[in-house]
Amino acid sequence: MLEQLQRDGVLRVSDLTDALGASTVTIRRDIAQLASEGLVRRVHGGVALPDGGSERDDPDTSTIGMLVPSLDYYWPHVARGAEEAARELDLRIVLRGSSYETEDDRPQLARLVDQGVDALIAAPRMDVPTAQRTIEWLAGLGIPVVLLERTATAGPHHAHLESVVTDHAQGAGMAVRHLTGLGHTRVGVVLASASPTRPHVRRGWLEAATELGLDVSDTVDTTVPDARSPDCRTAVDKALDRALATGTTALLVHADAEAITLVQRCEERRIAVPGDLSVIAYDDEVAGLFSPALTAVRPPRRSIGRAAVRLTADRLADPRRPTHRLVISPSLRIRDSVARPR
Template identity: 50%
Template structure:
């Protein structure tokens, strides 16, 4: 025992732990060892005894307050906690701001707050950022949308599984190795979104249709899977539909690729397109109008994301993922995990909707 850590009685250690729980909403074994100057076995014995007395609940790497004595008539209030939930998303522009606002609203209702960080789709390894977030004072859980297309993607998932605080993925699917167990997450059923779009076009009489997706996007891959299923459901042959992908909007050849995709659509007598996401859909509309192709008279267009689709002229029919609900559900899962660390892993899938506006109409002659 050093001079900096004079020996403390068990009662003093317990008081310190309870004060830290009240202040921070969670405690970590490593931090308490430094603060109290005790051996790990002593600290774990203290925490075990306090858990038996109903004063706290042990979790991996630390402990959280017990839920005993809270008002069960108010589920949201019963799960209210102090402290923060850290959130790492790949962008603070399109799509993600609405997810973040939903998370912040749910956290506020639970008496918590969100510590937000924006990463980048180009970031290869999010672990350094996540490590800093976990060690931010008061952070008790993580909501993360990791980049799943890097060599470090599985390393990030494995790190999350062992970081000592509960984590929930948003709009991402992943498993923990070696058993391959799916992790807790909240996702939109983007495949269903593609089906809704295809069915809407079919109901208008379109039989020659196309799908334009963003390259290297986890969302696009799900949209493409739903699109293929919808085309099969509607009895469209491979000659009736086509699919192509676009580079990032910042790519120098973006405009040329959009132009070539529109040429391919027209050469195949396509009368309707589904385009992911809103800015790409707007680019198609602009190019079509510049070439004297009317929308929706000659070509119907559905945007996928509905972030700003309604503001365009013409207002774009769009598939709208429940972005705010995704954020709220993710924070709710973290809060419930804090309340009951032994609960079964939950994977929540939310349905998108289709908002019909001015960019879709029956094909000419239908």
């Protein structure tokens, strides 16, 4: 590689894979090693000698590949935040959408790498058998990788990958504390079963309730199918039956669609919201548009995207900096669906 650089000055990764008969991952790993030794400079899509510039390492051509699991809920706000930060830093985002049903995100990530991106921002699925193999592969790419709303470790020493996440547990705790501040002593939780955010929200609910001395053994603690599922209505009815039987007067519901389904079912069953049952939604995508407008925990979606791009840019500028893991707090938006218990 160094011999070819002495001759040509700048080389693309694709040129090196053809010339040396090595994989893209191997070439990028070697470039990272040589760059850490000060022997080469990374440039967009390739490598150059450390002395002398080239139009290819102009910062406005640096490209970040970004893979998110959805382009129609939650993640568009994250992507817009990333685009805003990229424009400010003269970077370019190549956005790709995956799916919560995808068993393996690696093929899409590999295509981004093959296109010559300089870094990756990704929210891979962590609940599939291929998850750890994908994480190990990402850790060995030789380019900056930042996880979005995910945390993971790789290698024999379980080194952390860089990440930006929302403190969902804190958000749930804020909701519980607001409800107890109004006088509620039985606060339950209803969670969308398929959401990767579910365990964090439940943990925050449980920790806050325990700290506040609430009895969670005799309240609502359940999951429901996606609001689009025909089984969701039945599951919501069971949750409401449990609330009535246990004297539960407030519920934290993730996500918005499931919260709206629950409140609509309350109307049909003549359960007054917030008179008989206070409800706080978690996500705040459309909670404020409903009637009554739902009090909701709002994750910092746009800030998450912005922070991920800035973290990536810092890593591109200084490959030797320590690993950074950022945690950003959500906010609580008070609206019309909570009140003091009767």
